[in-house]
Amino acid sequence: MDAHAFVSRRVATPDGIRPAAIIVRDKVRDGVRDGKISAIVAADQVPAVAEVHEFGDAVILPGLVDSHLHINDPGRAEWEGFETATRAAAAGGYTTLVDMPLNCLPPTATVAALAAKRQAAAGRCWVDWLAWGGVVSDNQSEIEALAAAGVPGFKCFLIHPGIDGFTMVTEAELRAALSHVARTRLPLLVHAELPGPIDEATRRLQSNDEDANWRHYSTYLQSRPEEAELAAIRLLLSLCREYKFRLHIVHLSASSALAALCAARAEGLAVSVETCPHYLHFCAEEIQDGATLCKCAPPIRSRENRERLWQGLKDGIIDLVATDHSPCPPAMKRLEEGSFKTAWGGIASLSLALPLMWTEARQRGFTLTDLTRWMAEAPARLAGCSAHKGRIAEGYDADFVVFEPEAEFIVTEDRLYYRYPVSPYLGKKLRGLVKATYLRGQVVFGDGQFSGEARGREVHC
Numbered sequence: 001m002d003a004h005a006f007v008s009r010r011v012a013t014p015d016g017i018r019p020a021a022i023i024v025r026d027k028v029r030d031g032v033r034d035g036k037i038s039a040i041v042a043a044d045q046v047p048a049v050a051e052v053h054e055f056g057d058a059v060i061l062p063g064l065v066d067s068h069l070h071i072n073d074p075g076r077a078e079w080e081g082f083e084t085a086t087r088a089a090a091a092g093g094y095t096t097l098v099d100m101p102l103n104c105l106p107p108t109a110t111v112a113a114l115a116a117k118r119q120a121a122a123g124r125c126w127v128d129w130l131a132w133g134g135v136v137s138d139n140q141s142e143i144e145a146l147a148a149a150g151v152p153g154f155k156c157f158l159i160h161p162g163i164d165g166f167t168m169v170t171e172a173e174l175r176a177a178l179s180h181v182a183r184t185r186l187p188l189l190v191h192a193e194l195p196g197p198i199d200e201a202t203r204r205l206q207s208n209d210e211d212a213n214w215r216h217y218s219t220y221l222q223s224r225p226e227e228a229e230l231a232a233i234r235l236l237l238s239l240c241r242e243y244k245f246r247l248h249i250v251h252l253s254a255s256s257a258l259a260a261l262c263a264a265r266a267e268g269l270a271v272s273v274e275t276c277p278h279y280l281h282f283c284a285e286e287i288q289d290g291a292t293l294c295k296c297a298p299p300i301r302s303r304e305n306r307e308r309l310w311q312g313l314k315d316g317i318i319d320l321v322a323t324d325h326s327p328c329p330p331a332m333k334r335l336e337e338g339s340f341k342t343a344w345g346g347i348a349s350l351s352l353a354l355p356l357m358w359t360e361a362r363q364r365g366f367t368l369t370d371l372t373r374w375m376a377e378a379p380a381r382l383a384g385c386s387a388h389k390g391r392i393a394e395g396y397d398a399d400f401v402v403f404e405p406e407a408e409f410i411v412t413e414d415r416l417y418y419r420y421p422v423s424p425y426l427g428k429k430l431r432g433l434v435k436a437t438y439l440r441g442q443v444v445f446g447d448g449q450f451s452g453e454a455r456g457r458e459v460h461c
């Protein structure tokens with residue numbers, strides 16, 4: 001049995017940031033090293049047998065958990081893939097990824113598709129992973145079987161997802177699925193935009209020709225009004241009341257929905273909320289004509305809206321921050337044409353989310369403990385793995401990030417690590433550097449280099 005001590009003056013424990021040593025005794029169980037934290041002790045209480053890894057003033061944060069990203073594998077691995085996504089994750093301080101059931105082919109909406117996903121991931125992951133199941137127009141009979149097969153929850157769309165192979169659900173189809181979902185006691189993650197207000201806005205734009213310049217970000221923004229999110233959230237909250245399922249709103253952009261979500265919480269409904277780094281960093285006023293790298297759905301809205309989302313995090317109405325990392329081959333961003341109508345909607349950010357969030361959060365008076373809550377603890381809870389992931393505490397997996405919060409760097413292509421070095425953040429100066437990432441007690445990324453082999457595995461809750 002090996003014993004290791006990871007020592008720093010700033011360890012992010014559940015009781016706050018303090019000097020400590022994380023002790024990892026590497027037991028081998030069934031031929032696999034378990035890599036769990038056996039104790040957190042004072043720096044001067046490290047057992048003499050332990051090999052000491054001293055990090056000085058660098059902060060040790062729990063390995064981050066990304067509960068929303070698109071790995072696109074199998075089926076569209078030329079867009080991303082398990083190897084590239086999990087390497088980008090390790091470089092960005094993430095140690096657990098929860099893959100969305102779409103953009104991959106087959107979509108993860110059947111037990112057979114989940115088996116195909118497991119086969120595609122085997123031996124190719126640098127961090128641990130899970131896969132959400134899909135709720136689509138016609139798979140009601142697969143929902144409980146998917147839960148039994150090990151998905152931590154489900155995802156559905158109330159609007160066309162912008163890609164073939166994964167169908168949206170109408171209200172009637174959603175109702176047909178909800179009693180099954182409720183029986184699993186797993187969360188249903190919903191892309192909350194309704195088509196009605198978007199169709200209407202798009203018609204208005206088309207009837208008024210000179211306004212419909214799709215190189216202007218404002219045209220795209222007008223085509224996806226807040227009302228689409230608001231109406232979807234109102235519908236979902238009433239269904240939540242009726243069917244008593246666990247509702248999770250993914251990538252909230254419209255801050256005007258926060259009041260309804262806050263009231264739903266107060267009423268006792270089981271609803272949680274996420275937003276993404278791009279809604280917390282960019283604002284519509286600063287997006288240039290043709291800058292389709294910033295296209296996503298729902299859209300990035302006004303500066304004022306952005307600050308209200310930060311307030312939502314502060315008030316605890318927004319529980320977590322997930323990346324919604326959704327890359328595509330660069331040509332699909334239509335950078336030459338610059339049309340917000342035809343460009344792929346999705347922003348790639350996996351390897352930058354931590355410094356990006358730290359840069360923004362710190363300016364607004366938030367701490368690394370807040371970041372830990374939003375980007376590790378709460379997403380682990382959503383994905384049902386909060387007994388093993390998302391905290392630096394005894395009995396947890398020894399997943400952690402060595403982070404230098406005072407260091408600064410400029411985003412360059414060589415720091416992205418995912419399949420295509422495409423990013424709206426290139427050239428930005430960010431604060432906070434990931435020095436090393438440990439998965440179950442072993443280094444996977446350190447000082448810009450990957451280390452060891454692809455030891456990531458599926459998390460079973």
Ligand SMILES: [Zn+2]
Pocket residue numbers: 068069070100324326
């Ligand atoms: Zn997504």
